[in-house]
Amino acid sequence: xxxxxxxxxxxxxxxxxxxxxxxxxxxxxxxxxxxxxxxxxxxxxxxxxxxxxxxxxxxxxxxxxxxxxxxxxxxxxxxxxxxxxxxxxxxxxxxxxxxxxxxxxxxxxxxxxxxxxxxxxxxxxxxxxxxxxxxxxxxxxxxxxxxxxxxxxxxxxxxxxxxxxxxxxxxxxxxxxxxxxxxxxxxxxxxxxxxxxxxxxxxxxxxxxxxxxxxxxxxxxxxxxxxxxxxxxxxxxxxxxxxxxxxxxxxxxxxxxxxxxxxxxxxxxxxxxxxxxxxxxxxxxxxxxxxxxxxxxxxxxxxxxxxxxxxxxxxxxxxxxxxxxxxxxxxxxxxxxxxxxxxxxxxxxxxxxxxxxxxxxxxxxxxxxxxxxxxxxxxxxxxxxxxxxxxxxxxxxxxxxxxxxxxxxxxxxxxxxxxxxxxxxxxxxxxxxxxxxxxxxxxxxxxxxxxxxxxxxxxxxxxxxxxxxxxxxxxxxxxxxxxxxxxxxxxxxxxxxxxxxxxxxxxxxxxxxxxxxxxxxxxxxxxxxxx
Amino acid sequence: xxxxxxxxxxxxxxxxxxxxxxxxxxxxxxxxxxxxxxxxxxxxxxxxxxxxxxxxxxxxxxxxxxxxxxxxxxxx
Numbered sequence: 001x002x003x004x005x006x007x008x009x010x011x012x013x014x015x016x017x018x019x020x021x022x023x024x025x026x027x028x029x030x031x032x033x034x035x036x037x038x039x040x041x042x043x044x045x046x047x048x049x050x051x052x053x054x055x056x057x058x059x060x061x062x063x064x065x066x067x068x069x070x071x072x073x074x075x076x077x078x079x080x081x082x083x084x085x086x087x088x089x090x091x092x093x094x095x096x097x098x099x100x101x102x103x104x105x106x107x108x109x110x111x112x113x114x115x116x117x118x119x120x121x122x123x124x125x126x127x128x129x130x131x132x133x134x135x136x137x138x139x140x141x142x143x144x145x146x147x148x149x150x151x152x153x154x155x156x157x158x159x160x161x162x163x164x165x166x167x168x169x170x171x172x173x174x175x176x177x178x179x180x181x182x183x184x185x186x187x188x189x190x191x192x193x194x195x196x197x198x199x200x201x202x203x204x205x206x207x208x209x210x211x212x213x214x215x216x217x218x219x220x221x222x223x224x225x226x227x228x229x230x231x232x233x234x235x236x237x238x239x240x241x242x243x244x245x246x247x248x249x250x251x252x253x254x255x256x257x258x259x260x261x262x263x264x265x266x267x268x269x270x271x272x273x274x275x276x277x278x279x280x281x282x283x284x285x286x287x288x289x290x291x292x293x294x295x296x297x298x299x300x301x302x303x304x305x306x307x308x309x310x311x312x313x314x315x316x317x318x319x320x321x322x323x324x325x326x327x328x329x330x331x332x333x334x335x336x337x338x339x340x341x342x343x344x345x346x347x348x349x350x351x352x353x354x355x356x357x358x359x360x361x362x363x364x365x366x367x368x369x370x371x372x373x374x375x376x377x378x379x380x381x382x383x384x385x386x387x388x389x390x391x392x393x394x395x396x397x398x399x400x401x402x403x404x405x406x407x408x409x410x411x412x413x414x415x416x417x418x419x420x421x422x423x424x425x426x427x428x429x430x431x432x433x434x435x436x437x438x439x440x441x442x443x444x445x446x447x448x449x450x451x452x453x454x455x456x457x458x459x460x461x462x463x464x465x466x467x468x469x470x471x472x473x474x475x476x477x478x479x480x481x482x483x484x485x486x487x488x489x490x491x492x493x494x495x496x497x498x499x500x501x502x503x504x505x506x507x508x509x510x511x512x513x514x515x516x517x518x519x520x521x522x523x524x525x526x527x528x529x530x531x
Numbered sequence: 532x533x534x535x536x537x538x539x540x541x542x543x544x545x546x547x548x549x550x551x552x553x554x555x556x557x558x559x560x561x562x563x564x565x566x567x568x569x570x571x572x573x574x575x576x577x578x579x580x581x582x583x584x585x586x587x588x589x590x591x592x593x594x595x596x597x598x599x600x601x602x603x604x605x606x607x
Contacts, residue, residue, distance in 0.1 A: 097587075236583035237567050238574070261567055268571065501546055502564045 001347040001354050001361065001406050003319075005339030008192070010368070014157040014184035016218060017085040021046060021150065023224040030198065032221060033075055034247070035229040040075050045082065047148040052083030052136065054146040061114040062088040063159055068107065068116035070094035070126050073204060073229040076136045080117040081217065088153040089114065090160040090177065095209035096122040097233045097507070104128045106165055109175055109376040157181030160372050164211045166312045174381060177372035178214075182315035185368040186215060187222040189341040194279060194306070196251065198224035203249045205230065205240045205258060210508050211312040212284060216253035237265045244273035252277060255284040255509035260291040267295060275301040283308035283317070285510045286416065286432050287334045288446050289326065290439055296323065309336030309414050313384070313398050315369040318343055319412050332436055335411035342368035344390055345412055346397070347404060355405070362418055363404045366390060366397040434462065434494065437487045443467050443475035448503045448511050449494055452520035460494035461520050465502055474499040496523060533577065534596040540572045541592060556590040573599070
């Protein structure tokens with residue numbers, strides 16, 4: 001089974017900052033970025049980025065070099081990013097909200113780290129790095145003396161533009177590199193397919209280290225719109241919602257679980273700032289449809305929710321689905337839709353043969369979006385990159401480890417990780433299947449299922465967030481079990497059910513399964529909670 | 532006392548009844564989603580708009596109460 005994205009020609013040098021520069025030339029006075037009361041035009045942002053690029057070039061920092069950016073959301077963050085790209089180098093986002101020990105580990109994993117851009121608020125966090133840290137504010141006199149025009153650097157679509165850290169199954173974070181061509185292709189697709197334009201003003205709400213944040217940061221600058229940045233290191237629903245209310249913002253990119261928090265805010269406190277948006281682009285984890293249905297059905301909701309799928313290794317987004325087209329039925333999972341331009345989705349079995357329509361296989365991605373691989377060491381993970389011939393053309397391909405199928409409408413459905421599947425008493429089980437079944441039960445708001453190995457061969461433990469606000473109104477365990485037994489094979493019904501106020505999330509907003517597995521330990525010392 | 536009200540909110544949202552004024556929010560099992568709930572409770576019950584960044588910087592009942600007091604009268 002193969003889903004083929006539309007073939008759309010890219011410029012000979014699909015280089016992201018050139019697109020930004022074209023807006024700086026045609027609409028120099030348009031506002032490029034608003035942050036904490038500061039407002040900077042395209043011309044000014046371009047000039048500041050050019051000066052920083054000259055600074056980097058003069059230090060020999062160009063193609064192949066990495067510039068760490070350890071800054072809070074600010075105008076300087078965009079100056080650092082654009083300046084790095086213009087110099088021909090690649091930037092690595094370093095989230096200042098990470099614990100210092102984590103940042104130290106990450107810094108040690110960046111090859112050819114030439115420089116780090118920091119601020120007085122972040123400088124102490126990057127002290128351990130072998131590379132020098134600079135502060136753009138302290139450098140301002142020096143930078144002011146450098147040319148305001150772009151340096152002449154030969155950047156190609158195949159050069160790396162950014163690299164983000166992704167959690168590795170081996171325990172060491174992997175530094176995943178994205179190429180200009182892939183990033184350009186992604187934003188060109190979003191712009192053309194969804195009609196983004198110079199009025200598609202954006203608000204960034206996600207953490208800087210996240211792959212989707214790179215796209216959220218650059219897309220408005222790619223289409224000539226205004227970028228709004230929150231002067232907040234941590235996600236803050238109050239501030240985010242206030243900015244949506246006060247500014248003319250049309251587009252938000254975020255993890256699905258971040259959207260739940262914004263929707264909860266709007267539902268609890270009133271308002272229509274979310275429903276008035278043009279687009280919310282979500283993804284990054286399985287969608288809990290029930291968290292959005294009431295909001296999506298609100299009268300006058302004119303916001304298009306795009307449910308997207310992708311991996312950091314292939315420039316973040318590979319497919320997109322208009323959530324308005326979701327109908328429960330054939331699959332209770334919201335599909336993730338069709339491929340981006342110049343992108344193919346392959347569903348293959350273990351012998352690398354294509355599976356049939358409706359059959360499950362492993363998701364492979366090929367095309368323009370496939371990245372440059374991992375920068376920190378080869379390792380077994382590198383084997384996930386290979387080549388494939390599509391229409392007589394050799395394309396690079398990435399094996400995602402995700403399990404999916406194509407539904408009767410021709411949309412991709414992703415049904416969990418190949419490696420999230422667990423074995424309990426010899427049976428292969430995907431916990432997300434059970435979570436979806438639980439989520440459909442009355443009285444259950446959401447659920448997460450893990451395998452606890454604290455007893456015997458391991459058993460499934462379901463963590464349930466009750467639908468009511470009061471934990472006193474916990475769903476009756478026996479009742480839940482009975483209803484689940486009616487929906488799932490017996491071996492998929494968890495041994496234990498634990499009500500918790502909310503599902504713990506990782507810093508990137510995904511379900512923190514490790515924390516839940518850890519929490520299982522307490523089940524076996526406190527007899528009151530055992531079934 | 533603001534600290535009493537703050538402690539009551541923390542106890543409710545963290546599902547504990549044994550929180551001391553200098554206990555660390557994260558050590559008590561707190562995380563970002565709970566923080567979002569506490570932010571709402573501060574607005575609804577104390578009339579105080581507290582940025583999440585301030586909650587990270589002031590992770591105890593004592594310090595966040597002092598922050599709220601330092602902000603003076605706030606509109607509910």
